[in-house]
Amino acid sequence: MERGDLDAFVDERIHYTVTYANEHSPFYRKWFREHNINVADIRAHEDLRELPIISGQTIRAHQPPETAEFEFKSVAWNEVFTLHETSGTSGTPKAFFLTWEDWQRYAEKYARIFTSQGLGSGDRVVVCASYGMNVGANTMTLAAQKMGMTIIPEGKCTFPIRIVKSYKPTGLVGSVFKLLHLAHRMTAENLPPPESSVERLVVGGESFADESRTYLAELWGCDVYNMYGSTEGTMCGECTDQTGLHVPEDLVHLDVYDPMLANFVSDGECGRIVLTTLLPVDGKCGTLLLNYDTEDTTVVITRDKCPCGRTHMKIMNPQREAETFWVAETPFNRVDVERGVFQRDNMEYLTGEYEAFLYGGDDEGETTMRVSVECRDPSECGQNVVKENFLKAFFQYKPRLAEAYVENTFKIIFNFVGSGDLELYRVKGRPKRIADRR
């Protein structure tokens, strides 16, 4: 669809979705009434700025035990097909309800992403993302049905190498670190990844540095495509052009706001991702969200037609705001630390596994960052090479931080450890790569 038609199509869906919210969502019905919002006036995406921006906190405050009902649930129970919990970093998990229609739309988004990455009929894909409460793995599996693709639903990346030898999968879906581990296991079992049947990798789950993707691609000898998905239904994916992630604009509305969440930022500027469910006219959904603050940041790269032929806008790999840290009045993200670790020459010595801790100093305004990296061989870690490469990459776009480092108000200490000796291995759940202990 051309840009003008697409924008008009999106506005029509926004209008319908807001009308649906007024009729079916207890939270929005009440909010519209209390704030004298006439839903008939919300006709275009700019009008969404009249509506509140909500967050995970808002959802938690409007579900049991805080309220009697799940106030974001917008269908009757007999239409809820599955319910999911998304664990936040704190408090009660958020409840998220999906109808069968929602499943179909989520699957449609994944089917488009996989297709845009060159996957299709006859491909066999191992899904290493976990099933269960994670809606991604399940709906990816449903996407395969639409494409004539075979899914091997392992759920983890710790499956026996026999799976690769016997079923000859052509693709793998997993996180950067899971796929790095798998590559090392395959090499140890005399099946170097480039000699395997695998033709492409699809990575998602968390943001990563370009350097770690490049290294993964080298290790596997194939293309690595990026994907961003969330329970709320974002699902953006890189196409074969690899110049950003396409947003399925007809199925989810994505705005980028300034840090105060007051207004949209211009394309090309970094801001917060704020999502709005988009329903097709006459559609229904289990959980309806208008202006949902994902607490992730991105940049809209372009709304022009992509060389792949698609007209959907493209965004940069989103980063988590919760993984952004401030030192010397300068922000840096976990991804910046990861970039320092994954410098190509470092990878002769390192496994890629890392963790960092931030500590306050004796004097006010002093910060120390301790970076621990796992070495392939603790007796030969290339300490000087690794340090030098790390610092050069880490400070490249952060002159104020570099200045603080020279002035010694920001210290970086390196810690080279052997296999399995990082602290994160002793903590259950998603590894925390940077801990702020100031």
Ligand SMILES: [Zn+2]
């Ligand atoms: Zn494209």
